[in-house]
Amino acid sequence: MTQQNPLLSLQHQLGYLFTDVKLLRQALTHRSYAQNHYERLEFLGDGVLNCSIARCLYDQFKDIKEGELSRIRAHLVKQDTLVLIAQDLSVSKYLLLGEGEMKSGGLNRPSILADAVEAMIGAIFLEAGFDVAQSVVARLYAPLLKNIDPSSAGKDAKTQLQERLQGQKLPVPKYDIIEIQGAAHEQVFTVSCFIEALQVRTQGEGSTRRLAEQQAARLAMDVLEHSQQSSIKKRN
Amino acid sequence: MTQQNPLLSLQHQLGYLFTDVKLLRQALTHRSYAQNHYERLEFLGDGVLNCSIARCLYDQFKDIKEGELSRIRAHLVKQDTLVLIAQDLSVSKYLLLGEGEMKSGGLNRPSILADAVEAMIGAIFLEAGFDVAQSVVARLYAPLLKNIDPSSAGKDAKTQLQERLQGQKLPVPKYDIIEIQGAAHEQVFTVSCFIEALQVRTQGEGSTRRLAEQQAARLAMDVLEHSQQSSIKKRN
Known part of the structure; x- marks a missing residue:
């Protein structure tokens, strides 16, 4: 990282060198820092990202339905996934935020990190066209695309758990509210997930019943995964 | 339209001649007609359409926020708008549907018409790349893009009416249910919209309260439009 081009290492990681580095700088500029901020580039980048991922999935999974x-696309373009990409690129090192945003933790705010990734993709599209932008997206997403399980990606934990049990011809799990704590707007729900046939019981917590159920289902999936692995080890 | 290439006139209207006409044929094939149907192409085309429209709007409206x-993009890519494009292209003349779909009116079903437009865009993208697909989208949308009012496009009638009255420093209109007719699942709501300051009153009907309010608001907008035009004529 030299004084002349402080964004050089970011560009190397993106695999694209900007002719007009101001465009990359704009993609990293939050509205709290300057008027020429990233939001319009983000709008553009969102479209480019969706289309690029659609193309990658179309090519990679020839037998999968619309x-x-x-x-799977929704899973790959959602904020949580974009934050992982932003962290890989160390985007927070390069973000330009106003003082207030900085103090309130904007450098690590998921929405800002995700927006900046989209804005950078939009900036590349604007400068170099779709094909170059798509190849950058394909490179950034390569590890995720390589390891993706098309049957589970983007499915919530309750759905995954239910499908897994149905695959073993077992009845669906039972969810029960164990406890609701706290005042009206800061309630914490505790929910149990019980799989009678396997005698597996887990508990999840969350600010809504739905979130608590999802956590309980995720923990139940972990238990099943773990018990399957130990039974495989025992057999070998 | 010759026997050799029955899809020639459609291709002329699209402004793109396919090298592989089978791909266009697939884009017009509903799942009820053959296994090699349009759904995966539609998935691809949806992304291409979104990205192309984003680019058109980014270029056309330099001062509009994200x-x-x-x-505006949501308004342009929604089913209703795609149906207009499909009708312009006479897509229903070329659709390949199974017998059951045909009999139940599939040739004019909005979802099928909209899907086929997206699938054709996806097919062009696959054969000729993004830039060609984008230029086809830009051509298909040219009349809509030319006449678009960025301040109102995609806003519902109630919002438009409210903003119009606020612009004249007038209070918001009042909506009242006048009547609910019919049995539980086929109710018809009649709602009035009253703008006291202008003594304008309209009535809308719909299967939900919301739809009835929207219709009443749309009619009120028509009344205001009409009275504005007559007062301009009187002044001249």
Whole structure:
């Protein structure tokens, strides 16, 4: 990282060198820092990202139906996934935020990190066209695309757990509220997930019943995963 | 339209001649007609359409913020708008549907018409790349893009009416349910919209309260439009 071009290492990681580095700088500029901020680039980048991921999935999964492709795409372009990409690129090192945003933790705010990734993709599209932008997206997403399980990606934990049990011809799990604590707007729900046939019981917590159920289902999936692995080890 | 290439006139209207006409044929094939149907192409085309429209709007409206661009894009890519494009292209003349779909009116079903437009865009993208697909989208949308009002496109009638009255420093209109007719699942709501300051009163009907309010608001907008035009004529 030299004084002349402080964004050089970021560009190397993106695999694209900007002709006009001001465009990259704009993609990293939050509205709290300057008027020439990233929001319009983010709008553009969102479209480029969606289209690029659609193309990657279309090519990679030749036998998968439209509904499933849409689910996997939604999983890949959602904020949580973009934050992982932003962290890989150390985007927070390069973000330009106003003082107030800085103090309130903006450098690590998921929405800002995700927006900046989209804005950078939009900036590349604007300068170099779709094909170059798509190849950058494909490179950034390569590890995720390589390891993706098309049957589960983007499915919530309750759905995954239910499908897994149905695959073993077992009845669906039972969810029960164990406890609701706290005042009206800061309630914490504790929910149990019980799989009678396997005698597995887990508990999840969350600010809504739904979130607590999802956590309980995720923990139940972990238990099943773990018990399957130990039974495989025992057999070998 | 010759026997050799029955899809020639459609291709002329699209402004793109396919090298592989089978791909266009697939884009027009509903799942009820053959296994090699349009759904995966539609998934791809949806992404291409979104990205192309984003680019058109980004270039056309240099001073419009991201939130407004998103609203206008949503308006342009929604099913109703795609149906207009499909009708312009006479897509229903070329659709391949199974017998059951045909009998139940599939040739004019909005979802099928909209899907086929997206699938054709996806097919062009696959064969000729993004830039060609984008230029086809830009051509298909040219009349809509030319006449678009960025301040109102994609806003519902109630919002438009409220903003119009606020612009004249007038209070918001009042909506009242006048009547609910019919049995539980086929109710018809009649709602009035009253703008006291202008003594304008309209009535809308719909299967939900919301739809009835929207219709009443749309009619009120028509009344205001009409009275504004007559007062301009009187002045001249």
